[in-house]
Structures are given as structure tokens and as C-alpha cells.
Amino acid sequence: MQVTRSPGATSTRSHCTEVPAIESAVAIRMAGVNKRYNGHDAVADLDLEIPAGAVVGVIGPSGSGKTTTIRMVTGSLAPTSGEILVLGQHPGQFNRRMRERMGYMPQQFSMYPDLTALENVDFVASLYGLVFFRRFRRRKAVLKLVDLWDVRNRRAGQLSGGMQRRLELAAALVHEPQLLILDEPTAGIDPLLRRSIWAEIHRLRDGGVTSLVTTQYVTEAEECNLVALISGGHLIAFGTPDELRRQALGGEVLEVTTTGMFDAGTLANSAGVLGARQTGPRDFRLVVEDAGKASADVVQAVAGHGGEVDAIREVRPTFEEVFAQLVERDRATREPAEAAEAGSAEAA
Amino acid sequence: MGLVKTLFRILAVVGKEITEVFRRPGAVLSLILGPFIILAVFGAGYQGVKKELRTIVVVDPASNLPKDAAAYQNLGARGLVIVDVVTDRAGAEQRLRAGEVDVVVVPPIDAITSIESGVQADLDVVINLTDPVQAGYASFLADTLSSAVNREIYRVGAEEGQSYAISIGGHDLSNVPPEVIASPTRAVINNLAPVSPSLVGYFGPAALALVLQHLAVTLIALSIVRERSSGALDRFRSSPMRATEVVAGKVIAFGLLGSAIAAISVWLLVTFLGVPMLAAPAAIALVIGLLLLASLGLGLLISVVSDSERQAVQLSLLALLASMFFSGFVLRIEEFQPAVQAGAYVLPVTHGIALLQDLMLTGSVSHPWQLAALAGIAFVLLALSWLRLRRELRPA
Numbered sequence: 051m052q053v054t055r056s057p058g059a060t061s062t063r064s065h066c067t068e069v070p071a072i073e074s075a076v077a078i079r080m081a082g083v084n085k086r087y088n089g090h091d092a093v094a095d096l097d098l099e100i101p102a103g104a105v106v107g108v109i110g111p112s113g114s115g116k117t118t119t120i121r122m123v124t125g126s127l128a129p130t131s132g133e134i135l136v137l138g139q140h141p142g143q144f145n146r147r148m149r150e151r152m153g154y155m156p157q158q159f160s161m162y163p164d165l166t167a168l169e170n171v172d173f174v175a176s177l178y179g180l181v182f183f184r185r186f187r188r189r190k191a192v193l194k195l196v197d198l199w200d201v202r203n204r205r206a207g208q209l210s211g212g213m214q215r216r217l218e219l220a221a222a223l224v225h226e227p228q229l230l231i232l233d234e235p236t237a238g239i240d241p242l243l244r245r246s247i248w249a250e251i252h253r254l255r256d257g258g259v260t261s262l263v264t265t266q267y268v269t270e271a272e273e274c275n276l277v278a279l280i281s282g283g284h285l286i287a288f289g290t291p292d293e294l295r296r297q298a299l300g301g302e303v304l305e306v307t308t309t310g311m312f313d314a315g316t317l318a319n320s321a322g323v324l325g326a327r328q329t330g331p332r333d334f335r336l337v338v339e340d341a342g343k344a345s346a347d348v349v350q351a352v353a354g355h356g357g358e359v360d361a362i363r364e365v366r367p368t369f370e371e372v373f374a375q376l377v378e379r380d381r382a383t384r385e386p387a388e389a390a391e392a393g394s395a396e397a398a
Numbered sequence: 399m400g401l402v403k404t405l406f407r408i409l410a411v412v413g414k415e416i417t418e419v420f421r422r423p424g425a426v427l428s429l430i431l432g433p434f435i436i437l438a439v440f441g442a443g444y445q446g447v448k449k450e451l452r453t454i455v456v457v458d459p460a461s462n463l464p465k466d467a468a469a470y471q472n473l474g475a476r477g478l479v480i481v482d483v484v485t486d487r488a489g490a491e492q493r494l495r496a497g498e499v500d501v502v503v504v505p506p507i508d509a510i511t512s513i514e515s516g517v518q519a520d521l522d523v524v525i526n527l528t529d530p531v532q533a534g535y536a537s538f539l540a541d542t543l544s545s546a547v548n549r550e551i552y553r554v555g556a557e558e559g560q561s562y563a564i565s566i567g568g569h570d571l572s573n574v575p576p577e578v579i580a581s582p583t584r585a586v587i588n589n590l591a592p593v594s595p596s597l598v599g600y601f602g603p604a605a606l607a608l609v610l611q612h613l614a615v616t617l618i619a620l621s622i623v624r625e626r627s628s629g630a631l632d633r634f635r636s637s638p639m640r641a642t643e644v645v646a647g648k649v650i651a652f653g654l655l656g657s658a659i660a661a662i663s664v665w666l667l668v669t670f671l672g673v674p675m676l677a678a679p680a681a682i683a684l685v686i687g688l689l690l691l692a693s694l695g696l697g698l699l700i701s702v703v704s705d706s707e708r709q710a711v712q713l714s715l716l717a718l719l720a721s722m723f724f725s726g727f728v729l730r731i732e733e734f735q736p737a738v739q740a741g742a743y744v745l746p747v748t749h750g751i752a753l754l755q756d757l758m759l760t761g762s763v764s765h766p767w768q769l770a771a772l773a774g775i776a777f778v779l780l781a782l783s784w785l786r787l788r789r790e791l792r793p794a
Contacts, residue, residue, distance in 0.1 A: 160630045176406050177638065
């Protein structure tokens with residue numbers, strides 16, 4: 051008998067288990083936030099508390115309301131209703147000092163294509179009031195950080211797509227912000243580069259920087275301390291990646307292979323087992339409270355029903371599966387409720 | 399420290415704008431050489447005279463008027479070239495409709511008899527023109543022709559001792575040469591202007607004003623609209639940057655660029671095209687500075703009301719078109735209705751043209767209030783644009 055981690059499950063466990071404890075202070079608080087455009091809810095009833103010092107991913111498909119959420123946090127958009135507090139201030143009342151504490155990386159390339167990488171970063175540094183030696187030091191530091199120092203004299207318009215994203219990141223970091231807001235920093239760039247950008251975000255977190263990051267790559271949820279899943283403008287789930295996984299599947303999953311044919315249904319009522327699903331004559335999956343504790347109990351239970359476990363392993367479903375499961379569940383509960391609401395309104 | 403940061407932000411915008419412009423050498427070259435080349439081609443290519451109108455004279459077969467074209471050409475009517483003398487009016491008008499000729503002239507059959515009986519004789523001038531300017535020109539030439547014919551009638555009458563021609567106010571003029579009786583006065587023009595510039599010399603300052611306005615408007619308008627569409631304004635909004643710093647940075651940057659281009663253009667105009675420059679360079683620099691400031695205000699206003707680059711380009715071109723028509727560049731402002739004149743005086747280039755022409759061609763300013771008007775336009779346009787931009791950059 052083996053008790054192993056599924057090879058299918060990527061070895062990247064949530065980084066939240068590997069990072070220093072998040073400060074208790076709240077960096078961003080959103081309460082009952084709505085944003086309507088032409089009668090359509092871009093964001094609906096969003097409640098979110100983002101602790102200081104965390105990397106928080108806002109994840110969802112294209113058009114789900116991620117950028118609208120980001121723009122409300124930066125103060126570019128006013129919510130239709132609800133309250134937003136960023137580092138204790140309403141975005142509509144941000145003063146200069148407050149803005150100097152925030153770094154923003156927009157979704158699109160907004161640097162000046164005719165200026166070099168160095169000139170672009172230098173310009174942004176000036177916007178944030180960096181003068182003299184600090185500016186020279188910081189522009190060098192951030193360009194080295196994103197590995198663009200060697201191409202600093204190349205015009206931004208001549209940089210590759212990935213380099214342009216890194217340049218945007220460098221510009222967002224140049225003034226050493228406490229709160230970093232990154233709108234799809236990894237969109238359209240290769241996996242290696244994505245990894246390096248996430249590594250940088252983690253490094254910043256280790257230095258106490260709070261990051262709010264949107265991404266449409268669901269798998270990047272693993273890179274965050276906390277994940278807000280958004281679909282159709284609604285917050286579907288919010289928690290650590292492990293919490294969301296548990297929330298999606300109802301617990302942790304064990305994949306069991308027996309030496310002979312075995313009916314998984316017989317284990318349905320066993321202690322610690324929350325659900326069972328047959329996947330083959332000798333194979334089945336069990337949803338359990340705690341995979342580590344339940345493994346031995348499952349082996350015993352199988353034996354109790356005349357079977358013998360050949361292999362048992364914890365399965366960590368990919369975040370794509372988790373996301374799909376949560377969205378489906380949300381739809382299943384929301385759509386009938388909305389239909390009923392619409393029906394009663396029509397009747398009235 | 400706040401003031402130092404503000405200064406650095408403004409300088410950053412100035413540096414960024416100037417660097418961006420100089421990163422496009424083609425654009426810089428066209429900015430500097432464009433206006434000069436246009437004026438040079440205009441000076442070299444414009445003949446300054448209108449095309450002579452091809453004319454047919456229709457003579458009644460019964461009249462004793464000459465039948466050869468040379469006799470009519472010798473009357474000295476300017477602007478008309480007699481291509482034929484015919485007796486068939488309908489045929490001549492047919493040729494006019496077919497575009498073979500521009501004018502058909504039908505002299506009176508017996509002008510002397512009409513005059514002696516106290517009735518003016520009609521000299522019919524037939525044209526076929528829809529262009530009002532051309533029609534006006536033809537009408538002017540018809541009057542010239544009529545005067546020439548009148549002179550000829552007097553000359554012939556005096557030569558033949560006719561009483562209507564040789565007795566004016568009871569004085570006997572029989573010893574006076576017929577040419578003097580026919581044309582007793584002649585105009586001798588005394589121009590008090592300090593210089594008599596060539597056509598290029600006259601239009602040079604006006605073209606410079608027009609080019610500077612268009613340049614300033616398009617440079618600043620496109621700069622902001624591009625920043626809006628690229629998302630750079632979003633960056634400004636989330637940064638400590640303020641509208642005042644954006645406006646100041648851009649106005650200083652494009653003001654410096656415009657001034658440099660103006661200085662080079664003035665030098666090229668004066669050195670190579672012979673445009674006079676009678677005023678002190680400082681006075682001309684003051685006018686150019688005010689013109690640039692007002693034009694940058696206009697460009698800023700266009701940028702804050704435009705939601706796309708296309709719209710900004712269209713509005714800039716409309717401003718150019720309005721400037722061509724109403725600024726006094728082509729047509730005199732006094733020829734417009736008062737309401738339109740008021741609109742014309744809102745355009746910076748209207749004052750720019752008047753002031754630059756005054757200073758360069760006469761050495762002084764005829765209407766000093768136009769300096770104040772230019773400064774006022776600059777202030778109002780910049781203030782309006784700043785208010786709009788401030789609203790755009792303010793947190794929502």
C-alpha cells in the first residue's frame with residue numbers, strides 16, 4: 051500500500067502555507083459594492099476584505115468584472131453603491147500622499163513607445179515625486195529586478211510583449227509602493243516569464259507589500275494567499291486556495307485502487323467519508339474531511355467490507371476543476387433564484 | 399519638498415514630450431521645413447495674374463464698327479483677349495456654352511446716335527460662369543471694357559470735332575488732344591507703406607501664423623488623446639500627478655518646440671524668401687509666444703472634448719479650415735457679417751496674422767488691443783481645458 055500525492059496534482063501547494071503570517075490590518079475593504087453600466091451589473095454586491103501583506107488574486111474569465119473592481123480600488127471608477135476603503139481612505143478622496151503609497155499596473159501597455167525602457171521608468175518615477183539619487187537608484191534597481199537593465203536603452207515600442215509587461219511592472223514598483231495593484235500582469239506572456247513575475251510578487255510580499263492581482267489564468271490561484279473568484283460580476287468564493295478547493299469538492303479527495311473488484315457505495319456511511327464515486331471496477335474516489343487522517347480509516351473500512359487496498363493517494367484537483375465546480379454550483383443556485391425573482395416581479 | 403516634486407513632475411512631462419517629438423526625425427523635419435517649403439513653392443509657382451478671358455465680339459453686319467480683332471484688342475481693355483469678331487450672336491453664345499470662349503461682347507449698333515439723343519448705349523457682356531469669384535472678375539473686366547469703349551467714343555468724337563466731346567462746362571477743348579479729352583485724368587499711386595513686399599512677402603507672416611497655430615493645436619491635442627487611449631491618463635489618475643502639472647508640462651514643452659520652429663521659420667522666410675522684418679525681434683517673439691500659448695489652449699480644449707484620435711484630428715482640421723476662411727488669411731474680415739467677424743476674433747490666428755503682418759511689414763502694431771485679445775484667448779482656453787482635465791484626472 052502506498053500513500054502518495056497524486057502526480058496529476060501539481061506539487062505547488064498554496065504559498066499561503068509557506069509565507070509569513072499575514073498582518074491583521076485590512077488593506078482594502080469592499081462592502082456591498084455595486085457597479086452598473088447601462089443597466090448591466092459589472093460588479094454586484096461585492097464584499098471583500100484584503101489583509102495587509104497578502105497576495106490576493108482576483109480570478110475570473112474575461113469580462114467577469116475584475117478590471118472594474120481594480121479600477122474602483124484605484125479610484126478611477128466610482129461604485130454605483132457600496133463602500134470601498136483602501137488603506138483606510140475612500141478612493142474618491144485619495145490625496146497625493148495616499149497615491150504615493152500605491153502602485154498600479156494597468157492591463158494594457160501604457161508606456162510611451164518612443165521612449166526607452168529607462169526613460170519610461172524615469173518618467174513614472176518623476177510622477178511619483180522621486181528626485182535626484184533616489185530616482186537614479188530606483189530606476190536601476192527595478193529594471194534589474196525585471197531583467198530589463200541590459201535593454202534599458204531600447205525603445206519600449208521595440209520590446210517584446212513579455213518585456214513590455216515587465217516594463218509595466220518595473221514602472222509600478224519604482225516608487226516602492228505599500229499596495230500594489232496589478233491588472234493581469236501575466237496576460238499574454240510565456241510560462242517562464244509568468245513564473246518570474248510571480249516570483250517577484252512573492253518577493254515583494256515577503257517585504258510586506260500587499261498585492262491585489264487580477265488574472266484570467268485560473269491556475270495562478272495557487273500563487274496567491276487568498277483568492278477571490280469572480281464570475282459575471284459576482285463574487286463566487288473567497289478564501290485560501292485550499293479552502294476554495296475544499297469548498298468546491300466538499301472536502302479532500304482520496305483516490306483508492308483495490309486488488310479486486312470493490313463497490314465504493316459500501317463506504318458511503320463510513321466514519322470521515324463524506325462521499326464516494328466509483329471510477330472503475332477496482333477504482334473509486336472518496337471525499338473525506340482530512341485526507342491525512344482518513345487514509346488509515348479507509349484502508350480498514352475497505353478491509354471490513356472484504357476488500358484490500360492496493361494503493362491510496364490524495365488527489366489535489368487542479369484549480370481549473372475547482373473553478374468550474376464553484377461556477378457551476380453558483381449558477382445552479384443563482385439562476386433559479388434570479389428566475390424566481392424575475393417571475394415574481396413580472397407577476398406583480 | 400512638495401514644490402520640488404511639482405517642479406520635477408512638470409520637467410518630466412516637458413522632457414518626455416520633447417524627447418518623443420525628436421524621436422521622430424521625419425516629423426521634426428516636416429515641422430521645420432514644411433511651412434518654408436510650402437511658402438517657397440507658393441512664391442515660385444504663383445503668377446500673381448489672372449488668366450485672360452477669351453472673348454468674342456459680335457458686330458452687327460449693318461454697323462460700321464471694325465470687323466478685325468486687333469482693332470478691339472487695341473482699345474486697351476485689360477484681362478480680355480479677343481479671339482474672334484463675328485456677326486452671329488447665337489453662334490457666339492453657343493461657343494460660350496461649349497466652353498470655347500469665356501466672354502461674348504456685343505457692342506451697341508450705333509452708340510453715337512444713342513448718346514446724342516441722350517440715351518446710354520448698352521454694351522452687352524455675356525458670360526457663362528457659376529463660380530461667383532470668376533463671375534465677379536468677369537463683371538469687373540466688363541466695366542473696364544465699358545470704360546475703354548467710352549474712352550474710345552470720346553477720342554473718336556474729339557478727333558472728329560463732335561460737340562459732345564469737345565465742349566465741357568462751356569469751355570472749348572478743340573485744341574486739347576483727343577486722348578486727353580477721352581481720358582482727362584489718370585491715377586498715380588503713392589503707397590505710404592514702408593515696404594512693398596512681394597506676394598510671398600505679404601503672405602509669409604500670415605502663413606507663419608497659420609502654420610504655428612495648426613502645429614500647436616495638433617501636437618498638444620494628439621498628445622493627450624493618445625495618452626487617454628493608451629491608458630497613460632489612468633496612470634496619471636492613480637499617481638500623485640495633478641492636472642495643473644500635466645497642462646504646465648505640455649504647454650512648456652510644446653511652447654518651446656513651437657518657439658524653436660517659429661524662430662527657424664522666420665529666419666528662413668527673411669533670409670531665403672525675402673520677407674521683410676521691420677519690427678524688433680523681441681516684439682515678434684512676444685506675438686509668436688502669445689499666439690502659441692492661445693493655440694496650445696485651443697489644442698488642449700480639443701483634446702479634452704475628443705474621445706478618440708480621429709475626433710481630435712477632425713476637430714483640428716475644422717479649426718484649420720475655419721482659420722483659412724475667417725482669419726483674414728484669404729478674405730478680409732471686414733467683408734463678413736458682424737456676427738461672423740466676432741467668431742473670427744475668437745480664433746488666435748486672426749490676431750496672430752494681423753499682428754505679425756503689422757510688425758513684419760510695417761514695423762508697428764495698428765491695433766494694440768489684439769495683443770491683449772490674444773493673451774485673453776490664451777487664458778480662457780487654458781483655464782477651460784485645465785478645468786476639464788482636472789475633472790478627468792480627479793478620483794471618481
